[in-house]
Amino acid sequence: MDGSLPDEATRDVGGNGFAVYVHVPFCASRCGYCDFNTYTATELGGGASRDEYAATVLRELDLAAKVIQPRRVDTVFVGGGTPTLLSARDLGTILEGVDRTWGLAADAEVTTEANPESVSPSYLRELRSAGFTRISLGMQSSAEHVLRVLDRKHTAGRAPQAAQEARDAGFEHVNLDLIYGTPGETAEDFERSLRTVIDAGVDHVSAYALIVEDGTRMAVRMRRGELPYPEDDVAADRYLAAEQALAAAGFQWYEVSNWARRDAECRHNLLYWTGADWWGLGPGAHSHVGGVRWWNVKHPSAYAQRLADGVSPGHGRELLTAEDRHVEDVMLRVRLRDGIALARVDAAAAARALADGLLEPEAYRAGRLVLTLQGRLLADAVIRDVIA
Template identity: 50%
Template sequence: MSPSQPQGAPLSGPRTLPPQVRSALPAGDGPRPFSVYLHVPYCRVRCGYCDFNTYTNLSMGAGASAADYVGTVAVELEAARAAMEEAGLPARPARTVFLGGGTPTVLPAGDLAALLGLVRDCFGLVPGAEVTTEANPDSVDQAYLETLAGAGFTRVSFGMQSAVPHVLAVLERTHQPHRVPLVVDWARRCGLETSLDLIYGAPGESLEDWQRSLEAALEIQPDHVSAYALVIEEGTRMWAQVRRGELVEPSDDDEATKYEMADAALTAAGYQWYEISNWARPGRACQHNQAYWRDWDWWGAGPGAHSHLGDVRLWNTRHPVAWAGQLADGRLPVAGHEILDAQARRLEQVMLAVRLREGLDLRALEPQHPERLVPVVSTLVGDGLLDKAAAAKGSAVLTLRGRLLADTVTRALVQGGT
């Protein structure tokens, strides 16, 4: 499939990146790997804790409706490729593609196949590229998953969140617990790798509830598990419920205990943590996740999507109507950008790399004056936050306690080297 623009959306006007962005882009394609993220902003129901850029109105008008999403993304990807090439950054084949949301599987399976075709046509895919979509357990069936596998998808990440009905009700999830093993089995039959997303710390979730969810997830035997602490963001419906006293906000101690429970259960079952919130069977770590932590380049298409090119950060217009309107006017839908200076780059380098099991190369952080980090690393090892053996080899690798206090470790390493 070749990219095509929505009917009635002639391309005219500026399609280039701002001059200051073009001058800050990395020269040539170089060795930096490249990924593509597609943000599908549509959901049947918006969960009370969700602060993502999502919309339950699937019919927002020409170009912005769910039915028009593929055609509008086609225009954005074509424009993005042209803008990068005009800036001297040739197109590179994508090593990973990730469809997130929202709920990408609100769209028909054929639309997701078409989206992957657009990425393939615009940028290309490396042989064996990892291609993932998020999915709700009640939004797919076996035929849907077979279509994805046939189109070249390799992974599905299912939003399980919990196996306990009253916890799912608090989170306003619409699926039933019995649905999760069914969809994982269907995906497995299609040759797709599977991941389960879990959330811990929901109001009213006991330690026994969380243990039950962990056991249910492990019984399903997915390839990959993500476990995230619930963060109740200001402005969400759940935040308002907490303020009114209808729900009790989870405590830091409760969430720390649940993280330790997750790590113990998953490790005992043969999963290995590779990033603070992610565990996988050997060889099944999510490459797209690691693209973020390893400082790859990526282009994010869709309303509110973010892009990362060298020192440049870009973010799209959030509302689908405005996003589609800019593309219809022949403009890239970039709402803003940031060019990181050396200090911000250093902070980002530490913050991202320290989250990984492989850790942060301390010699790369301070190549000229490595002695500056010796006192702070020694203190962090003494406090039980960094692995002693790894530190002796020049790497900052978090211990279990360090994973719970990763922000503290990041601050110490950034400040200790300046």
């Protein structure tokens, strides 16, 4: 109840890097495809307030400080939800709390997600002054009819405009997110979206195939026959188009769904993908320290009440075995451009993948498993086969 961890989990906290994730669970409206732990004003009920949220997160930080003391905080990522529904001052207050509690590294990467319509030039300048260095904007598409299917509220032109405003405000890195394979999206629509992100002058692009999650409005519409289900072949074609356009514009893939210009990779996500420690603040946030993973209660009211009562908001946890950690490490590292040492995977399965053209021969000869473009299309299958 006090959030304490086993001694063996806290012996070298942050030895491989330490990150802080802050979950902001508020949204102005719910997108049709979204199954994240987010709440609109009508869904919140009593006991949860945006105005008091920063103070509530600081209470969890007070608890966390009694549990671990990492060497430093390398990265902070504020996600949601729509973090920028909070005031820039509140986001700055949370960041100050992280620095006061554990100490930000001098070169810490500090990211917030944002919906394009939720920020303005003055808001972005205030965020930058508060210490945020990176912003990730949810563009999804440059086609108005695709945005309508996704239940997005911004116009097609707002995302690139917000990206320019972020650059003008002094953000070191700006990302635009894309979703491909939405019902009704044409190849031409996606090509225009790619051209829009390239022309926006950003240094990072994330592109994800639409996944229809049970319980979402979009899933209901598809079951009713109002929308067709996404097609795997279409998703593959979109991915190939993304690789071609982004590579030609100077971006390089470094994770299956992420491309960046030189030195613009998201360091926070790389810490996740390479097995670092992190503390997740906020309702429903997940954490991992020294082979222990835990997650907070999901509803903001329950989260706030637990902290007001002076107890951990943790809802459950698991102690990862050596085998668990190996499997997760392979699952994540195979998706990276750096790949994984061949000694850590099944040799026969890796040889088959090489013969099928799914692995880079030069990397293979150097003792590493690195996916080819075709291998990236079949990454999940390769991972299943090579887990030793």
